[in-house]
Amino acid sequence: MRATRPHVLLTVLCGVALTTACSSSVDGNAGPAPVPATQTPATTAQPSPTTRTTTAVTTTAAPAAQAAEYMGNENGSYYFTSPSGKFECAVVTAPAPVAGCHGQFPSDAPAVPTAGGSGTASANAIRVTAGKAGEFFNAGDPAFHRFDGPAKALPYGSPLRVQGFTCTVDQGSGVTCESGTGHGFTVSDSAYRLW
Structure with missing residues (x-):
């Protein structure tokens, strides 16, 4: 009987040693053996947290155009072209304030009364006044062309503010002109909007 006790004791000690070697103790509770950093068990894999870095995007508005740079020799007239050269435009303050353009209008621009009023024709101008919605019209002669020299291109996004x-x-989207009373137009060679 005594011969079997050391064998039992040895078996118990080996079992304790194996259990200790195969487990990890955290605050007294045995858990699974630690996994090397390069190996992740499929059953316990947790998605790693995603870190987002947010970069603030600031857009700087284009500076307003200096009205004096667009003034024609005729007092009260301010002329500009679109950078593409497709539109010639002006803000004319006398005798009645109006902003408008001549240019390559969309094919679906409406037919309008002729300048003489005896029928209809294709629009050759677009305008807005302080008290009326934007509209296409037939000017007969160019109403927004600068005759005393070349008009300066108005840079994209740079507002020209004259007399309201x-x-x-x-x-x-093209050229937009709006009155201080909220009427206006936007026009390009392919689309337009009047309000």
Whole structure:
């Protein structure tokens, strides 16, 4: 009987040694053996947290155009072209304030009364006044062309503010002119909007 006790004791000690070697103790509770950093068990894999870095994007508005740079020799007239050269535009303050353009209008621009009023014709101008919505019209003679020299291009996004009108040019949507009373137009060679 005594011969079997050391064998039992040895078996118990080996079992304790194996259990200790195969387990990890955290605050007294045995858990699974630690996994090397390069190996992740499929059953216990947790998604790693995603870190996002947010970079603030600041857009700087284009500076307003200096009205004096666009003034024609005729007092009260301010002329500009679109950078593409497709539109010639002006803000004319006398005798009645108006902002408008001549240019390559969309094919679906409406037919309008002729300048003489005896029928209809294709529009050759677009305008907005302080008290009326934007409209296409037939001017007969160019109403927004600078005759005393070349008009300066208005840079994209740079507003020209004159006598209650604001005109801008956007590379995508075209020329927009709006009155201080909220009427206006946007026109390009492919689309337009009147309000």
